[in-house]
Amino acid sequence: MPKLKIELIDVFCGNTEDITGADDFYLLGALVGGEVTKVIATRPIKINDKQTKTFRPEDTVLFEGDIPAGQSVKGGIKAYDEDAGKDWAKYGDTVNQISGAVSAALAATGPQGVTAGTILSVATKAVGIFAGLDKDDLLGATELEISATGPAFEERSWLMKEKGLGWSTWDYKVRYRISRS
Template sequence: MASSRARIRVELVKVHCYDTEDNLGGDEFYVVGAAACGEIRNVVLTKPLDINDQQTKMFNPTESVIFEGEVDLAETLTIGIAGYDEDFSSDWGKYGQALKEMLDSVNKISPIPGQFGQQLIDVSYTAMSDVLKKIDPDDELGQLTVSRPISEIHAGDKPWPFEGGSWMGKWKYEVTYRITKIPVE
């Protein structure tokens, strides 16, 4: 008999910078966001990685889990994450408090169909920014929003490429995230 449940883990693995957003040096790259499936909600916030053109950096495994839980195959996993370049130093000593505030805020969201991924990003960033005392919003470099039934999710490493530009210059990145899916008996 086929299993109707699975243990799912989605985690950030590494980031490759082809071209930084900052023309005067490296970027301070971090990811913020959340994921939800059924009653389970999780937030992710990585501390900034100093990165420059043509460099690859690994995410800290203790900061990289986007989602983890045992869920029904019929449920839908929604992920909303964004990559940023930190412009001004934040109070990263309040990292734990930021995660708590992010999760509290994400747990209060009433999902809007078709917009839930964006809601996860917006609420997570606002809660994090309030705790870490962001004087000026950091530069958003790219977003990933995914909403898919667990039955259609396949395990493996997945690319999240993004690029953009402004009057300051152009940037190009690729984040690798990993999905682990194990049937539960």
């Protein structure tokens, strides 16, 4: 059975969402494949214009597990700029609650019947226990479906950009690596 690992490399900020200084950038979501459900909840990274930052080592693995041939890892990620303070000390409880919500959604449809968008929606709705999440600025969202078959090593980028004419614009690029063995 092929093993698949998805890891964050870094995030580049071309332009912050906050016009007065650095953003507090974090990711939320979930990925499901084979028998593995992996919650994504990175801790905030203070980042400013024209900076590249790495994620904390404990936050870099988005997914790791054995995936049956012909199947994919499904789910997604949303990126935020934290504006409302959260109790990050409850991080472990948050991860467990998101995992429970995603597992319940999978039980209702089975892993093959659920879409990447459904997993992303369930995971981010379950984060309501983080007080004030709705006050944080959503920078972007991406659905992922990554096949168990493909090159041994692959690097991808996720671009988020708000050009608009409004008060706030932003420009981010998150790089991640896919390893298959």
